[in-house]
Amino acid sequence: MVIKKNVGCIDLHRITGFLSITSEAAVESTQANADQVFVNGGVYTMNQTMPWAEAVAVQDGIVVAVGGNSEISEYIGDATTVTDLEGKMLLPAFHDAHAHPIWSGIDHFEVSCFWFSKH
Structure with a gap:
């Protein structure tokens, strides 16, 4: 027994x-598949513990994973758009927070007098 x-x-x-x-x-x-994955790049993470990575996974406009190509390949599904960076650099969420777009066209409404020369 x-x-x-x-x-x-x-x-x-x-x-x-x-x-x-x-x-x-x-x-x-x-695990949810990413909408877009960037691979084979130099991804600068701005994180001191891991300053560089090879790939990034993005889901609904949010970076959900950063790491090596093999790690991020787990996020690739049938509907995932995969972008091969071909060694180029990627800066996630890098954007210009201060711009004056109106000034790019204002010059077309002014008279330029720079072509006059002094004699």
């Missing part, structure tokens, strides 16, 4: 171990 209890205990551990492995795999497989 004691032997049967130990065998049952071993089976319980095997089942528990199997369920923990399969539940972890299920969690990984439910």
